[in-house]
Amino acid sequence: MSETPNGGELAYSDSQLRAILRSVRTIAMVGISPRWNRPSFFAMKYLQTKGYRVVPVNPGAAGQAILGETCYAALREVPGGIDMVDVFRDAEAAGAVVDEAIALRHDKGIQVVWMQLGIRNDAAAARATAAGLTVIMDRCPKIEYGRLHAELSWGGFNSRIISSRRRRAQIL
Amino acid sequence: MTKPDNPNKTRFGFETRMIHAGAAPEPVTGARQTPIYQNTSYVFHDADHAASLFNLQSFGFIYSRLANPTVAVLEERLASLENGRGATCCASGHAAQILTFFAFMEPGDEFVASNKLYGGSLTQFGKTFKKFDWHAHLVDTDDLAAVRAAITPKCKALFVESLANPGGVVSDLEPLAEIAHQAGLVFIVDNTLATPYLCQPFDWGADLIVHSTTKFLSGNGTSMGGAVIDSGTFDWGQNDKFGGLTAPEPAYHGLTFYETFGDLAFTTLSHMVGLRDLGATMAPMNAFQTLLGIETLSLRMERHCANAQDVAEFLAGHELVAWVSYAGLESDPYHGRAQKYLGGRAGSVFTFGVNGVTGGYEMGMRVVESCELFSHLANVGDARSLILHPASTIHRQLTDEQRDTAGAGPDVVRLSIGLETLDDLLADLDQALHRAAAEGDKAAE
Incomplete structure (x- = not known):
């Protein structure tokens, strides 16, 4: 699904993904759909249950409430800080979103730009990395959170995690 | 030879994964061996949690016809041993075959299969599948020209055994995968008799692997079981053959599995539609016995x-x-x-x-x-x-x-x-x- 002329295989270590998912609290989700059966809506709802604040960004739904949060037309209109920008746009449109995140990184405190599963824009990633941002591409934070917390395994999936350590039971 | 970029591979060796994959210590009690969750259903936190699970928005257990914690350990272990993305276990190898084809076959659809398959598969494909209006073209898959010639526009899959029972036929997986993919078909390999220890079909281009876990995997003649493992690499959207995964699913309010779940789509669909409606679920005790077998x-x-x-x-x-x-x-x-x-x-x-x-x-x-x-x-x-x-x-x-x-x-x-x-x-x-x-x-x- 990746677009050329991107480079080779993307590899992110479990410890890097775990560190990101532990450190961020507020996620701006750009390109979120207000329709309940869209993948972005699924991801927002899941991340909310895991304790993240998710701020929806979509000009087509600006002013609407999505899952209890007001939707904004652009990143710059989001009041308050943003730790991570999660991009639910195609690879080409993702470039402009990444550039906006770079421009706002000091004002908003943005540390991470995360492009969704199937989305890869190596040029935009290089600009963000040069500006000091951490970049993840072609992954879904919901799936990675579920994988790293053994929830993905409940669905019969290969988490690739082998460990004999006893995990702390989560009482939700 | 081996596809180097299979993202499902880990640094751990086969024998380590036989024992550990899917089976972390149980967090509440610390139980080291996998517990047998002899249990039909799971308490929801609240109405919203229940809705999220039924809408497929969260990971979790609803009812053991769809998924069970003990069975899920076996599923992850099989997915890991085959270097696949996910697995769905079911009641028998025959159930695994129905579950696999059910994901994408419609009445009137066709597929090509080896004529040297295990006799029970030939009967299932040749007789019972006809009642679903699914049609198998059985050919000598050693004759690659015959395989190409048997592919009609209505064909959706090519099915072989890596090592056939009982004839001892070893299928030429690499060129067969190429033929299937050129025609936009999904390539399914029954790996029962070889087991993932002898053969790794995903390395040779297979897209889905089916097993009767009743055989060498359980190993002691105690437990019926089957499984289908998805590589996660087949592009279900490349043509209009696989509407089961790419068309909106009415029972889930128009959700589209491939778009929503990506490389998790086939396994999610196999649980949440296949097992839901075919009902051929693996028993938790059988999953446990099979896990013990796989350890050796x-x-x-x-x-x-x-x-x-x-x-x-x-x-x-x-x-x-x-x-x-x-x-x-x-x-x-x-x-x-x-x-x-x-x-x-x-x-x-x-x-x-x-x-x-x-x-x-x-x-x-x-x-x-x-x-x-x-x-x-x-x-x-x-x-x-x-x-x-x-x-x-x-x-x-x-x-x-x-x-x-x-x-x-x-x-x-x-x-x-x-x-x-x-x-x-x-x-x-x-x-x-x-x-x-x-x-x-x-x-x-």
Whole structure:
């Protein structure tokens, strides 16, 4: 699904993904759909249950409430800080979103730009990395959170995690 | 050769994954062995949590027809051993085949399959699938031109066994995968008799792998089970053949599985639609027994294969044996493919034919009935050595021509070599052959 002329295989270590998912609290989700059966809506709802604040960004739904949060037309209109920008746009449109995140990184405190599963824009990633941002591409934070917390395994999936350590039971 | 970029691979070796994949310590109690969740249903936190689970927005358990924690451990272990993305376990190998085709077949659809499959698969594809208006074109998959010629516009899949039961056919997976993919078909490999220890079909281009876990995976003849493992790499959206995954699903309010779940789509659909509506769920106890079996898979397969090699060589040199079909023998036409696809080991299920004056059918039955140590029963892949006369039993439903093609003609005897002392196996077959020949001579007088 990746677009050329991107480079080779993307590899992110479990410890890097775990560190990101532990450190961020507020996620701006750009390109979120207000329709309940869209993948972005699924991801927002899941991340909310895991304790993240998710701020929806979509000009087509600006002013609407999505899952209890007001939707904004652009990143710059989001009041308050943003730790991570999660991009639910195609690879080409993702470039402009990444550039906006770079421009706002000091004002908003943005540390991470995360492009969704199937989305890869190596040029935009290089600009963000040069500006000091951490970049993840072609992954879904919901799936990675579920994988790293053994929830993905409940669905019969290969988490690739082998460990004999006893995990702390989560009482939700 | 091996696809280097399979993202499902880990740094851990096969034997480590046999024991650990999917099975972390249980967090609440610290129980080290996988608990048996003999349990039908799971309490929701609240109405919103229930809605999220039913809408497929969260991971979690609803009802054991769809997913069960013990079964999920086996699913992850199988996915890991095959280097796949996910797995769906079900009640039997036959259930796994229905579940697999159910994901994308519509009435009127077709697929191409080997005509040398296990007889039970040939019957399922040729008779029962017709009731769903699914149509199998059975061809000799050693003839690549015939495979190409059999693909019609309505075909959606190509199905073979990596190592076929009982004929000992080793499929040429690499070019078959290429043919399937050129035609936009999904390539399905039954890896039951080879097991992931001998063969890694995803490395050769398979998209889905099916198993009867009843055989070598469980290993002790205790537990029925099946599984389908998804590589996660097949592009279901490349053409309009796979609407089951790419079209909006009315039961989930127009959700589209492939778009929503990406490389998780096939396994999610197999649980949340396939098992939901076909209902052929694996029992948690069977999953537990199968997990125990898999912990020793590599050790057992080494001994199974070593014993089988020696038994095959013994029979090949036996005066009362007409022929032996075992890819471990250098003279066997599939010997070369066993080197390429099975690491030089040819499994432990094979066939032989008996010399006899009264005709093969009678002699075959007499040899089976004369064994003292080999068990006469309809299974393979057990710790016990097993013997069967396919023409009068598991291949009985087939026509004479289908039987011959599948390597189960009238004189054929099938063996599944177990883990017993080799000399005892050789002695039992030797006495059975001699006793059968003596009875045959008496009958001929």
